[in-house]
Amino acid sequence: MSQAITKVTGTIDGRGFSVPIGTTLLEAAKSLGLTIPTLCHHPGLPADGNCRLCLVETGGKLVASCLFPLRTDGEAILTQSPMVLEARAFTVRLLLSRAPEDPRLLELAREYGTGPDPRLADGADGCLRCGLCVRACRASGTEAIALVGRGRERKVTGPFFEPPIDCVGCLACARVCPTGFIDFSELPRSIWGRDFDLRPCPQCGRPVGTPEELRRAGVENPLCPSCRRLSYSRSLMGLPEASFSNPGER
């Protein structure tokens, strides 16, 4: 039907936008080529709005652009107003107290003219408590880790502050972590203080994944991605299965 029902229009920093109703402010800004700094946001995971770095001004108030749905026409959004800049400096300063050496935060600190507060120096462990790891774990269907505890005591951990027993060693959490806080090793596989076996590809012998994560995916003895691709295309061409004389090469 008419555009008015499905689209919503407004301005961001004076530039007009017209996006489908319900689009988040962050996406709308992106569509205009504007960047809004984010820390706890990942396009593949549900937004949580906890780092408060993406706040922008609308109607004299600050809203989290990663979650704010554009629903009414005529919103005039400011991403660089004095109130926004002051809020970002405030938030970056606080987050720096947790990860004072993180390059991205240091860059933001330079940009907004702030630095760590000496009175919060004791909390520096490298973790921003953004919860991306927890959301990644949950999204993959595992829920091995969680943010536990209140206030400043809050931290990422397995149940009862012990290594997470449900962890399958998939490394999703470590890969999504913005600060590299989660210690892990790819080969041999270990994470959260636990070592994992790695199942080899029956064709080439290269590691495919941990038995736990393969079980989670419902496959017992799969080929590695490249062998799978190869065998699929060979079967399409009616060729026999490939056999490698030298597994692991390439």
Added chain:
Amino acid sequence: MRLLDPSGLEALRVALAGAPAPKRRLWVCGGPGCLASGAAKIQAALAAEVKAKGLGDGVGLRTDLTGCLGLCEMGPMVGVEPEGYLYGNVTVEDCRELVSETLLAGLPVGRLLANPDNPTRSEQPFYQSQTQLITKRFGKTIPGSIEDYLKTGGYAALGLAISKLGPLGVAERVEASGLRGRGGGGFPAGRKWASCRLAPGTAKYVLANGDEGDPGAFMNRSLMEGDPFSIIEGMTLGAYAVGASRGFIYVRHEYPISVERLDGAIKEAEKMGLLGHNILGSGFSFNLSTVEGGGAFVCGESTALMASIEGREGQPRVKYVRSTEKGLWDCPTLLQNVETWANVPIIVERGPEWFKSKGTKDNPGTKVFCLVGQVKYSGLIEMPLGSPIRTLVFGVGGGTKPGRRFKAVQIGGPSGGCLPYSALDLPLDFDSLSKAGAIMGSGGLIVMDDISCVVDVARYFTGFLMGESCGKCAPCREGLTLIYRILDDLCQGRGREGDSAVLEKLATNLARTALCGLGQSAGNPLLSTMRHFGEEYLEHELEGFCRSGRCQGLFWPDINPNLCVGCGSCLAACPTRVISGQKKEPHRIDLTGCVSCGSCIAICRFGAAKAIRKGGSQAARQADHQADLADPSKDAPKTNNIPTPQSVTKDPTQPAPKGGGQAGA
């Protein structure tokens, strides 16, 4: 017995109201304060005595537990009907006499009267200035008895709604009444109802917020335990109006008695057909149950509360869509505070015009307040909205304790604000309070006198909120800790130049950036004390001086010889024994051994012991002594119960007031 239609309900109500009342009753207060001071034992002892004497129902003499009688500080309390006597600090040993003198003979027991000058409730200023709508059944009914509820007008509203008004009529009455949410924000209830009523969806929910997390607050608990049916009837009306068939009462984890009482009341209402399937033959069904809270302050926040009911961690969510559209399990949900709900039957029965005749135009109705702190009479008080703060603090509460000046009143709980003497004439309503930097909150008032230090007070509330911050969002999690540490530095004499300005900026940014209401309002105690007592912050920051004599090490105590009557209480209170002096002669402090703990300042009832600057000159000190003498109350009024030296020297035998601490003198 199950009521099948509105006329059956009406008939029962009329029959119950007409039934003869007992000849005389002792009402033992079953409010939170009195239960803590042993009311259950008193009731048991009275009941045993009644039984031993062979009295009982047949004779028309009864003794029962009832809702909060209000004067919680004097608990356990016992009220007498119909004479109206009010007893305080009752012990098990007194019970025999209460039965023989009062219950049987209708005579007062003089030594137990809560206020010997005004033996009955209706004569006492504490009750005279109150308007009891929400608390009207406290002291008059057995809270768990549905007969008592029906007898006192209960369920008249539901009968009317079903027989005459219909869902829309109920919603219209509430909307026209101008009722505002009693859980803190004062949001117009009618707007929420309309939004929920019109929201598309077949499954809708009504919720009651009984989480009451403010330290020291007990008005919601008193209501849940003192008149549970009023909340249940209110929610039933709400569900009827918006088209919900399921409701939950979310009760604070620490309130097991509230849960028990509400559960019992729900069962009673179900038995009568006033809850459950096809209520009063209307075709409308509504099921209600209680949910025990998650045990955190933040669980009272609406999104956290819903997460908690859904069985998830009680943590706030960012929401830019109202819960009336998308709330519990993403269904349209109507959440109100328990006291808001209790207003609904009154409005529906008596009509919006009557309701608007109480309170003010924009703030109609009453509010239950909890008055605590340094006042003579603390307790539970219901007043029309818009009453001046002064009426509450000085009229009902009787002003500050002897020898103390009023300094500030913290209104609205830990995220409320601290208002000074000059704000006492402000009306207690949602708008005036927020304009002055406080909030209504749940209606807690904490009175502070001149030995409270505002920086220390801000530190206390910030510390509470820091401990309750859920830690989800960065500004509240890290920012509150930073604010707390700076306040702690100020209180310990480690302040740095510019700290006050830093604090103000931090609190302002916290309010703008935090995810939920906890963080957004956490700066209020700091910002309000700074706004009204800014000079005390600067004294802490720049001079390391605490004028209240509270922050240890930031002052020297000093005794003004012109005011000291030589009562000796400071001498006894000093832990290092550096105070000397003869009885009835001005005392002196030898500062060489003084640890600046402030005990002498806290105990002096004559305003003679005071905090002075550490490096101050002798001349300044003497000038100060003279100034104090000239006006012993400075900004606070003389009615502040400061005894004059003359009145005391004339009558040295005058006993110390309760808690005044002359022991050992």
